[in-house]
Amino acid sequence: MKAVVFRDVGQVSVESVEDPKILQPGDALIRVTTAAICGSDLHLYHGRIPGVLPGMIMGHEYVGIVEEVGSAVSAVRKGDRVVGAFHVACGHCRACRSGYFNQCSQGGVLGYGMAFGDLAGTQSEYARIPFADWTLRRVPDELTDEQALFSGDILSTAYGAVRNAGLRPGETAAVIGCGPVGLMAVMSALACGASRVFAVDLVKSRTDAAARFGAIPVPSGEVNPVARINEGTDGEGADVVIEAVGGIQTLALAFQLVRGGGRISAVGIASEEQFPFPLAQTLVKDITFRIGVANVHRDIDTTLALVRAGRIDPTAVITHRVSLHDAPEAYRLFDRKEAGKVVLRLS
Numbered sequence: 001m002k003a004v005v006f007r008d009v010g011q012v013s014v015e016s017v018e019d020p021k022i023l024q025p026g027d028a029l030i031r032v033t034t035a036a037i038c039g040s041d042l043h044l045y046h047g048r049i050p051g052v053l054p055g056m057i058m059g060h061e062y063v064g065i066v067e068e069v070g071s072a073v074s075a076v077r078k079g080d081r082v083v084g085a086f087h088v089a090c091g092h093c094r095a096c097r098s099g100y101f102n103q104c105s106q107g108g109v110l111g112y113g114m115a116f117g118d119l120a121g122t123q124s125e126y127a128r129i130p131f132a133d134w135t136l137r138r139v140p141d142e143l144t145d146e147q148a149l150f151s152g153d154i155l156s157t158a159y160g161a162v163r164n165a166g167l168r169p170g171e172t173a174a175v176i177g178c179g180p181v182g183l184m185a186v187m188s189a190l191a192c193g194a195s196r197v198f199a200v201d202l203v204k205s206r207t208d209a210a211a212r213f214g215a216i217p218v219p220s221g222e223v224n225p226v227a228r229i230n231e232g233t234d235g236e237g238a239d240v241v242i243e244a245v246g247g248i249q250t251l252a253l254a255f256q257l258v259r260g261g262g263r264i265s266a267v268g269i270a271s272e273e274q275f276p277f278p279l280a281q282t283l284v285k286d287i288t289f290r291i292g293v294a295n296v297h298r299d300i301d302t303t304l305a306l307v308r309a310g311r312i313d314p315t316a317v318i319t320h321r322v323s324l325h326d327a328p329e330a331y332r333l334f335d336r337k338e339a340g341k342v343v344l345r346l347s
Helices: 041-045 145-152 154-164 180-191 204-212 225-232 248-257 279-285 296-308 324-335
Strands: 002-008 011-016 028-037 061-069 081-084 126-129 136-138 172-176 196-201 216-219 238-243 258-266 288-291 318-323 341-345
Touching: 002 324, 011 324, 028 081, 028 145, 028 324, 041 324, 061 126, 061 145, 081 145, 136 296, 145 154, 145 296, 154 180, 154 238, 154 258, 154 296, 172 180, 172 225, 172 248, 180 196, 180 204, 180 238, 196 204, 196 225, 196 248, 204 216, 216 225, 225 248, 238 248, 248 258, 258 279, 318 324, 324 341
Parallel strands: 172 196, 172 238, 196 216, 238 258, 258 288, 318 341
Antiparallel strands: 002 011, 028 061, 028 126, 028 341, 061 081, 081 136
16 A cells, blocks of 8 residues: 655655554554644654654544454444544543543554554555544544544644633633644634634734634734733733643743633643743642643544534635645645645545
8 A cells, every 4th residue: 555654854755565454353444535744743754753763654634434343343344434533542441431541551643653652654545543442433424524534633632622721601712823723722712612712823824814713813923912812801811721832932921821710721742851830920820731632532522513513614724635645745835834734635
């Protein structure tokens, strides 16, 4: 089969690789029909993730058709159109039974190297999906591949960040970073009843995009975001701040934007090992701070329902649609910020 494989820092290629096989009774094999390039794939592309070896298949956002299932799989069957979480979870360990599927003792991330389970990715014609009963969901007939695709990653990531922040109807929210995840966070916050959502980004075209989804644009390259949000909240700050970039500066900004007694939920994938935590400020302002990778298994069904009901349109973030063959150029465009969300069409 053909697949996008990592070759070196800043270099991926489309190559012929061995077809996947059923290895465990809980596995499913799918024929990938639609995939995507995620912002977190750029961490691999830049060589920032340990254990990523030449020849590894990239990618973890996918929709496909079930071709074969292992003997223990009962939730999906051959011919089903499915979307899956980017991380796998067994469903039976203590963490999974407690609802923390992102902490599964047997979990891993598709296409993310040796340190994350050594699982092949899904930017490929076929893919093996472990723990299929828990990882895969049937796609409702009325949804297109593109409408369902992002429930397996960035939409559930964004919605989960809003949920983790405990946003209540009528509260204000600020979203830092208006890439695909940030735009989904804007849509999710509004769908969850936020009265106003401030969208913060250095790039004005990105805040303009957020404005089209109903946010108040805060282009931080042109205006002081703290002053702008204080102005819009009677000097209090936002009730909830979603940090969707991943970095020391944007995390620090989140603490400046949140009101006393407010909540910060950070889901941006950071490459730094640590950041200076504003302990005194957090103590005095009574701020709740939560950070963690997405718990997609927890939120995937809710996001699919929101899309199905027309409350969220995840396809609005797509800027490029290309074939698998064109994936290397798509990576280059995405890396240079000349593309937003790139979808790979395989059929």
